[in-house]
Structure formats: structure tokens, C-alpha cells
Amino acid sequence: MKTDYGWEDVATLILYVLSFFLLWEWLRPVEQITETANVHFFIIFAGLSLLLYYFELNWIISGAIKAMFILVVLQYLYFDVPFFGEGEWFGELTALVGESVVLTVQQNWSGVSDLFRSLLFFVLLWLTAYLMHYWLAVRKQMFLFYLFTVVYITILDTFSPYDGSMAIVRVILFGFMLMGLLGLQRMADHERITLSMGQLQKWLIPLAALIAFSSAAAYAAPKSEPIWPDPVPFLTSFSDGSGVGSGGVNRLGYGVDDSELGGSFVGDETKVFEATVQGEQYWRIETKDTYTGKGWEQSREAESLTPFSVNEAVPLTLSAIDEESETQTVSVDVDLTYNHLVYPYAPDQVINGEADELRYNPVSDKVTSYEDGDLVELSEYEWEFREPRYSLQALRNTTGLGENAGSMEQYLQLPENVPERIRELSLDITESEDNWYDKAKAVEGYFSRSGFVYEQEDVPVPEGNEDYVDQFLFETQRGYCDNYSTAMVVMLRSIDIPARWVKGYTGGEVLENLGDGRSIYEVTNNNAHSWVEVFFPEIGWVPFEPTVSFSNNISLNYDLDLDTDDDTTETPEPAETPEPESPEPLEEDTGAIGQVDEDGSSGTGGWTAFKTFISENRLMLFLVSVLLVAVGTGLYRNRNRWMPYVLIRYYRSQKGSEVYPKAYSSLLKQLRRYGLRRKETQTLRAYAKEVDNFFGTHEMSRLTDQYERILYRSEDPKDKWSNMRELWEDLIKKTTG
Structure with a gap:
């Protein structure tokens, strides 16, 4: 843990704070575009993790603090008992985690508990904070994360309800300040100088002024109209459903344009709605009557739509109804909202829905919802219907x-x-x-x-x-x-x-059997x-x-x-x-x-x-890939920490005249990974003195002297390794710090 702090540490603290603000931008949209709640706990955890990395606490202590924070938050969110005094919640927590692990192995993603999802989110933030610490403290480069943040915000702003107008401004300000300070630190490390307060001021004040001026000028400058057409309609057209046949690859889902059918498609597991009903149904939306040879169109537009209200008979009769058949109900909970309603065969009336008027199209059989004369998207509604009778x-x-x-x-x-x-x-x-x-x-x-x-x-x-x-x-x-x-x-x-x-849609997948004959069906774009x-x-x-x-x-x-x-x-x-x-x-x-x-x-x-x-498992495979890439990146970036122990274990088991030259070459590579690079015109003796001066030893010079004897005097290297192995191990261990 750090004990002495100087202006360099102040600059480093500023870097960690700016990095936290960048990471915060990744968490801001989560609550708006997903069903995740209590995002502030994850934000606090991200800040705590970066703060612990800044103070360079022992990894055991740091890990214990973060693990305790996660445990306390999970207990607070998912258990209505005190943290101390009643120990049953901990057993239930471990049981839920164990059950979710089994469900994950079985690929039953829908059965995984919310507690386990929250735990995985904390672990992902833990890994992300470590990577940011590595980029700041070791690599002193943050451009890649900054670029991904910009891309992330722009994609969400374009394709989701999230408004990224101010987010992109904040990202630009924090990102430029962050990269400017990292540039200063890289120059200071290269020149081996210690930053003072005056040097920091000479760098920070012009940097902040330049960023502020350029941002204000960009905001105030006149904006010209776009030169290129908006690509979003073209991109989103791929999600308009299987009725779009362009010869390319379409995405499953409901769409209004069926004039050109054909072409391949890819699945889309986006949930459209959940239906609570007795027995599987086909969910109707509309019909089309004119075949063109390429697809389907309507022969005419409806002269007028037939209005009706909630709890009023639907002006739609598809077939003869058995008047003695039992009335059934279906509750529709919508995720992907449209201004039309899906309905089962033989609907009687809408008995629940936040719309002041519904309208029926007699040409297409489509039912749409209105509020104050304007189309409105309903988040839930309920139908009453009876089974049709076919003689x-x-x-x-x-x-x-x-x-x-x-x-x-x-x-x-x-x-x-x-x-x-x-x-x-x-x-x-x-x-x-x-x-x-x-x-x-x-x-x-x-x-x-x-x-x-x-x-x-x-x-x-x-x-x-x-x-x-x-x-x-x-x-x-x-x-x-x-x-x-x-x-x-x-x-x-x-x-x-x-x-x-x-x-329309097929019946969907059963999520839960309610025990009274009814079930909850999940209907996705795949249906x-x-x-x-x-x-x-x-x-x-x-x-x-x-x-x-x-x-x-x-x-x-x-x-x-x-x-x-x-x-x-x-x-x-x-x-x-x-x-x-x-x-x-x-x-x-x-x-x-x-x-x-x-x-x-x-x-x-x-x-x-x-x-x-x-x-079927795109999301989980993506998350697993991200975790594997993160772990792999962490191992690769930190190879100077663990590689020496691998080399020590390897060369201890080696014998023969070729061991010492190979071990010496491996030492040179490890020193280069550590940051002690040998200049192109530098001799081995001069480089060895530089390494010894850095570590305060004479080990590199002694190892180099023996290596040159083998290289230039053709001395027998057979006994060199046994005599110099301890020196080699001591020096290569120093590169793990």
C-alpha cells in the first residue's frame, strides 16, 4: 500500500477519477434500456474498485473488501432479514447461486435467478475495473476503452430510447483530459523525471482550456445538414420481419411490407409479449388478399375504420361461434410495443386496456389502439374470447x-x-x-x-x-x-x-404453468x-x-x-x-x-x-467470450508477473550445454517485457550495467560476463548453468514487481 504521496500521485488520482466517469457512462443507460434496477449500487462498486486499485492495497485485502460489498448488497436487495442475527439468508443465497450455476450449465438461461445475474454483473464490473487499472498504471494508454465508450454511446443513442446528447459531450471532455494526462505521464516516465506541482499546472491548465474552448466552439458553431442519407432506416429494415425479401438476410419479426418475399433470415429472440391463457393459441394480426407474383399487398384501403371501445363487442366475426362454449380470457403483457393488438381466434371484446378507442380495419382485420385520436402503443391489455366451432x-x-x-x-x-x-x-x-x-x-x-x-x-x-x-x-x-x-x-x-x-405469431414457449389450467407463454420475434x-x-x-x-x-x-x-x-x-x-x-x-x-x-x-x-445462446456466448477475452487480455498484459515463475520451473528441469544460452535469451526477453529495453546500438555489457543500476545489483553483469565467455571464447557452457542459476532466478524474479 502506498505511504508517501507526491504530485505524481495527485495526477494519478485524477486519472482514476476520470476513468471512473468514463465507466459511469457505461452504466447510466442500463436502467433505462433494461429491466435492471438499483444501478447506483453497481456505480458505487465500480468507484470502490478503482479507489482500491489506486491505493495499491494488497490483493487479498482488496478482494475481501469487494467481496464483502457484493455480499452486503445482494443480501439487502434479495432478502428481507437483517444481515446479522439471522443466518438463514446466507444458506439460501448459496443455494440460489448453486442452482443457477447448474441451470447455466444446462443452458436454461430463463431459469437463472436475478440474484445470480446481479452477481455476474458485479464480477464483470470487477474485471472491467481491473483492466482499467492495468491500462492506467502499467500501459498508460486508454484510447481503446475511450473509443469503445464513444461507439457504445452512439449506438445506444441511435438504436435505443437512450438520449446520448449530453453523454457524448461528457465522454469527449473526460476522454481528452484522460488521454492528455496519460501522455504527460508517459513522457515523464520516458525521461525519468518526477512531476512537480508547477509542471502539472503548466500541462493541465492549457489542456483544460483547450478542451473547454474547442467544446464550446463546436457547440456554438453552425451545423450543416447531413450530406449522406440516414443509414438507420436501412439498418432497421432488417428487423422489419420476414416479409422483407431483399435477397439478403432478414431478421424474424412482424413487418408491414410483404411485397417482396424470399431470402434467408436469422433468428431473433427479442421478446414481443407474454400471454397468460388456457391452452396454446395462434395470435392473429392481419390478412392480405392480393398476390403479385412476388409477395402480398392489399387490394384496397379501408374507406373507414370501425371504432369500438373497451368492454364493447369487437366488430369482427371470423367464423361461427358456439354460443354454449365457455368464455375464456387472455392477458397480454407487451415488451415490444406496437400500435396494433394481437388477438386469438373468435375474440369477443377487449376487457382491459389503456386506450380510449379501438378501431377495426375491415379490409385487413387489423385492430389498432388510439388515445385522444392518436395512435397509442399499449403495454398491456386483456381479451375475452371463445373457441370457434367448426362443423x-x-x-x-x-x-x-x-x-x-x-x-x-x-x-x-x-x-x-x-x-x-x-x-x-x-x-x-x-x-x-x-x-x-x-x-x-x-x-x-x-x-x-x-x-x-x-x-x-x-x-x-x-x-x-x-x-x-x-x-x-x-x-x-x-x-x-x-x-x-x-x-x-x-x-x-x-x-x-x-x-x-x-x-401473426405462433403460440410461444411456456414459461410457467399456473396450476389453474392457465399458462404463461413467452412470444418472441422467432414466433x-x-x-x-x-x-x-x-x-x-x-x-x-x-x-x-x-x-x-x-x-x-x-x-x-x-x-x-x-x-x-x-x-x-x-x-x-x-x-x-x-x-x-x-x-x-x-x-x-x-x-x-x-x-x-x-x-x-x-x-x-x-x-x-x-x-439460442447468443447472449450467453457473448458474455462468456467477453469474460474469456478479458481474462486472456489480463493474463497477456500481466505476463511479466507470472512468466518468470514459468521460466524458472522450466529451466530447473533442463540439462545440457544449451541451457545457459537459452536461459540468458529468455532473461533478455523478460527484461524487455518489464520495460528495460536494450537499444539497437547498445552492447550487452552496457545494457547489463543499465539493468544493474536499475535494480541496484551486479547480477546482470555477472550473467553477461559468463554468457560472453561462452559466445566469444567458446568456453564449455556445461557447468555455467549450475553455477549461475541462482543469480539468474534472483534477477528474473525482480521483474515480477
Whole structure:
């Protein structure tokens, strides 16, 4: 621990304070852009760590102080008992940490406790503070951390709600002062001079004045308009969902532009909402009715939106409702807010929501929320709904539109240049069926029977006049939900069955079973999905799921109405999606978009399993990588401290005439790492005297004399090592300080 302090130490203290302010800028946005609370404890810990490094306390004492601080904070935040007097909390703490470690090993990140997350955050700050201490005290360079801080603030300011206007000003001021003082210290070390108060003033006053003047001038100077277009819309377009087909790589999620489908995509685990409901649902958002050959558009804009209020019947009827069915509720807790509402099939009314008006679009079936006449994003709302009723007899009795022909024209629309072979394939698939329902089921099951593959990567975009569906059906036979759902709609329309394209989310992943029949489902951008609805005159719109490895749970809950005049009623097979011959479906309860290999097996092995693991664990892998890089960087930067002990252990076990020359060369390298560099024109004898003067010994000169005897006089080095080993070890140990 330091005992004597001079003006150099004052300058060093200023450096640590400025470094703390830079580190503080990393912590300021955390509370705003994440769910982390009590950030002030982490800020205090960062300052305490840097202060302990400044006073150069013994690492055992310093570590004990920081560990005790962490323990006290965790006890205060997560246990409602006194720190002293009741010891049960400590056992519970260790149990929670142990359980979270096991869950981490099992890759169950959602089950890790908040206490363990806080502990990991403290450890990360501990490592960061040590790295900053190393950069200040040893390297005397902080430009890399300063650059990362600037990049961090600008990215958050651009892509998050955090306003970095003042943060970037503070970073510039602290960063320039920090690097200016480090420059002064490097020059003082190089010239081997001790800084005085006067020297510090001569450096600090002009530096502070220059920074203040340049900052004020930059703030007051007129600003010209941007020369280049804003890149943010282009970058964020990649997160607009799978409906953006640019030929590049898209990111999963809901988007409004589906005019160009196709292209590969990457997963996105960003949570959209949590739903508390009984049974898994498909979450509907909107429909589109016009197929262009490349994607989907709306045939027209709604003349007006139909308004309704909370606790008022929704002006939306998708299909016949069983009036005797039990009313259910679903609570939606939104993380990624939109101004539209997601809803299950057969919604009755919104029974809770902070909006004074809701509006229904009769063209797209989209429900949006308004407050004082302006669109508003709801953070939570609650639906009341009932299960729809589908009569198998009515479905199989449907062979035409009848009186509804005129109102269904937009759902039979196809471009004039749609290849004829699509219709020929559809007729071939359905030739043995005599009703719409069985024809639709035949088309739905065609993909799983014909070797089509669910694929997220290397999915092409149709070029020129090439049709999107034609390319999928007859050339690639691989793709994701947009390919399958669009293909089924076009195929049904080609044989005069009205159908439309639907967008929304699959059920999601179960987070918790509440014990009363309800569960909490987490729905992420990975659950963004599209499927098909077919119109039956006596029923309404009925959903179908053509995408291989998916099963629409709503389609599995048919209420069969099979009364006939016959004395014997034949019970038909339940109107379920037929079991696919190949491939087998993935786990249904995950709600994630499944992928299957070409051989029909679930993609859990080999390269597919590796890609899935990377996709599902990006955050944890990033944190582990950061920790490994931090540890590796610390070991590399401090190799002059531990490398001598490795060399000592290595050369103790070596024998022979070549040991002494090699050991002497290793000593020269270690001295160079320590900071005692040999000049290019400097002889070994002169360099040895310089080293001895630095350490106050004669060891280097004696070692060099023996080395020159071997080098120039060709003396036998056999006994040199045994005689000089202790001198060599004593000197190389001095470089660990």
C-alpha cells in the first residue's frame, strides 16, 4: 500500500477519477434500456474498485473488501432479514447461486435467478475495473476503452430510447483530459523525471482550456445538414420481419411490407409479449388478399375504420361461434410495443386496456389502439374470447360459393402471368376429392408428403419475371412459413377456392404453468408466422397450416356436427392435420420455428444442432467470450508477473550445454517485457550495467560476463548453468514487481 504521496500521485488520482466517469457512462443507460434496477449500487462498486486499485492495497485485502460489498448488497436487495442475527439468508443465497450455476450449465438461461445475474454483473464490473487499472498504471494508454465508450454511446443513442446528447459531450471532455494526462505521464516516465506541482499546472491548465474552448466552439458553431442519407432506416429494415425479401438476410419479426418475399433470415429472440391463457393459441394480426407474383399487398384501403371501445363487442366475426362454449380470457403483457393488438381466434371484446378507442380495419382485420385520436402503443391489455366451432358436416358439404360469389372476388385473385402448371398441380392433388374441405386438406398435406424441406438459410428470391410460388413448388422445394402459406393460397385460388394470407405469431414457449389450467407463454420475434385461411359459406374463415413441422392447434379442436338421416352414423376420422410422413414435427410446446433436415429427421444433430445452439445462446456466448477475452487480455498484459515463475520451473528441469544460452535469451526477453529495453546500438555489457543500476545489483553483469565467455571464447557452457542459476532466478524474479 502506498505511504508517501507526491504530485505524481495527485495526477494519478485524477486519472482514476476520470476513468471512473468514463465507466459511469457505461452504466447510466442500463436502467433505462433494461429491466435492471438499483444501478447506483453497481456505480458505487465500480468507484470502490478503482479507489482500491489506486491505493495499491494488497490483493487479498482488496478482494475481501469487494467481496464483502457484493455480499452486503445482494443480501439487502434479495432478502428481507437483517444481515446479522439471522443466518438463514446466507444458506439460501448459496443455494440460489448453486442452482443457477447448474441451470447455466444446462443452458436454461430463463431459469437463472436475478440474484445470480446481479452477481455476474458485479464480477464483470470487477474485471472491467481491473483492466482499467492495468491500462492506467502499467500501459498508460486508454484510447481503446475511450473509443469503445464513444461507439457504445452512439449506438445506444441511435438504436435505443437512450438520449446520448449530453453523454457524448461528457465522454469527449473526460476522454481528452484522460488521454492528455496519460501522455504527460508517459513522457515523464520516458525521461525519468518526477512531476512537480508547477509542471502539472503548466500541462493541465492549457489542456483544460483547450478542451473547454474547442467544446464550446463546436457547440456554438453552425451545423450543416447531413450530406449522406440516414443509414438507420436501412439498418432497421432488417428487423422489419420476414416479409422483407431483399435477397439478403432478414431478421424474424412482424413487418408491414410483404411485397417482396424470399431470402434467408436469422433468428431473433427479442421478446414481443407474454400471454397468460388456457391452452396454446395462434395470435392473429392481419390478412392480405392480393398476390403479385412476388409477395402480398392489399387490394384496397379501408374507406373507414370501425371504432369500438373497451368492454364493447369487437366488430369482427371470423367464423361461427358456439354460443354454449365457455368464455375464456387472455392477458397480454407487451415488451415490444406496437400500435396494433394481437388477438386469438373468435375474440369477443377487449376487457382491459389503456386506450380510449379501438378501431377495426375491415379490409385487413387489423385492430389498432388510439388515445385522444392518436395512435397509442399499449403495454398491456386483456381479451375475452371463445373457441370457434367448426362443423365437419358443413365443411364437407361445401362445393361452391353460392350467393357469396360476388363478395369473394378479391380472395380468388391471381396475377395474369401465374404459370399454368401451378393450377395443373393443384388439380392433380385434389382430383379424388369432391368438396372444398378435403381439397384444402389435400393441398395442406401435399408439402409434408412430397419431400419439401423447412429451411431458413439459402432461400432464393425470384428474379425477373419468375413467380415466387412457382419457384418454390417446382425448383427449390425449400423455404419457411411464407413460402408454404403463399403457395397454398395460390394453389387453392387456382382451383376457385377462396383463401387469404394471414400474419401473426405462433403460440410461444411456456414459461410457467399456473396450476389453474392457465399458462404463461413467452412470444418472441422467432414466433412470427404466416398461415392460410379458407372461406366456407356456412362457417366463415377456417385456418389451415401447410408449413411442414408446424401444427395449428386451433385446427385440432373441431366440434364435429355429424347428425344424418341414416340409422347408422359413420364416425369419420377427426378433421386434423394428417400426420406428416416426412418429416416428423418438432416439439410443439416450444412455439419456436422448427427446422428439419432433408432426410426428415429433426434438426438436432450435426451442423444444424450447432447452428441452433449458437442462435439460442447468443447472449450467453457473448458474455462468456467477453469474460474469456478479458481474462486472456489480463493474463497477456500481466505476463511479466507470472512468466518468470514459468521460466524458472522450466529451466530447473533442463540439462545440457544449451541451457545457459537459452536461459540468458529468455532473461533478455523478460527484461524487455518489464520495460528495460536494450537499444539497437547498445552492447550487452552496457545494457547489463543499465539493468544493474536499475535494480541496484551486479547480477546482470555477472550473467553477461559468463554468457560472453561462452559466445566469444567458446568456453564449455556445461557447468555455467549450475553455477549461475541462482543469480539468474534472483534477477528474473525482480521483474515480477
